[in-house]
Amino acid sequence: MALDPIKHLVEQFSKLPGIGERTSWRFVLHMLSHDRELLTSLSEALVEVGQCIRECDRCHMVTTTEGLCATCASVSRDPSLICMVASIQDLMAIEATNDFRGHYHVLHGVLSPMEGIGPRDLRMESFLRRLRESEGSVKELIIATPPTVEGEATALYVAEQIKEFSLRITRIASGVPVGGDLQFADRLTLSRSLALRRGF
């Protein structure tokens, strides 16, 4: 059977994270049997995102605006404080706390030799340029990469790269989650929680 367009579409779906060939076939056959409209609405939505969504020139968050994103262009946020995150999702999670009123920088990844992600794959060059152009107005960088092996390595790498600049470099705390149970925390988290204890 000459179903090459179908096979090609299955291949494209398989490129999505966590999606294998089997699930991909299920997507395609579902649309063909039960929801042909989705073929059109999904393709149109993809085109729209491709056309309207770009990265902010400064912080690399996704945005619909030209030049700077709303956060970078905002006058009510503190430009002397930058929070560096690994991903768009992580930025959105921090923003959802409503506790951070500084600016951001999105690396779009963490260093991972296993997955072949090196320093050049991160938005690091542009961060150094950003610091240089800020001429000392940035006072603190909170490195909020995840507390995983890759995230910690990335944090170390970033700290190393910017040591020439005079700004405070901090790292988000890690420890037992609020509401979490000590007996179910992994050993490393508990050790970290003890080591990073603070005055009461």
Place this chain on the structure above:
Amino acid sequence: MALDPIKHLVEQFSKLPGIGERTSWRFVLHMLSHDRELLTSLSEALVEVGQCIRECDRCHMVTTTEGLCATCASVSRDPSLICMVASIQDLMAIEATNDFRGHYHVLHGVLSPMEGIGPRDLRMESFLRRLRESEGSVKELIIATPPTVEGEATALYVAEQIKEFSLRITRIASGVPVGGDLQFADRLTLSRSLALRRGF
């Protein structure tokens, strides 16, 4: 943040079977951070399937050809034997055995009151028309809907609908899978396997 195109794309992905909002966001953010090309290649592949793939006029299998599919148009297959399946996937599974040389009819679903799928949602009207137009040339219908509650109900419904036609109606066998272990077969399968025992 005005990220409406992203939210709209997330909604479209969420319409795929088994995909929730969380996974949907992961798809979209993955493409934005790491694979912008996929936005284009996926949308193009969707458009191509929408334009090139249609249902065969007779058996309702997907095809790239106008009118009849390759199977229906083939002169080397037996038109007196029709195998009725619930889905494109099931047809492909049977075709992969290389053991069936008859024609097919794809219902694109099974009766399921729970999911609101009634007789009108199946490609049943066209099957009755097909039988009428065959003028008795179809000798046997193998009902190969799955041996589930819905699949059995669908098989019964189909058998009831076509009792006016003089053709042999058969059902695929169900029982302990080849290579399977009796102790791990469920009770119903084992009962069925005993009830449907055959001479040695």
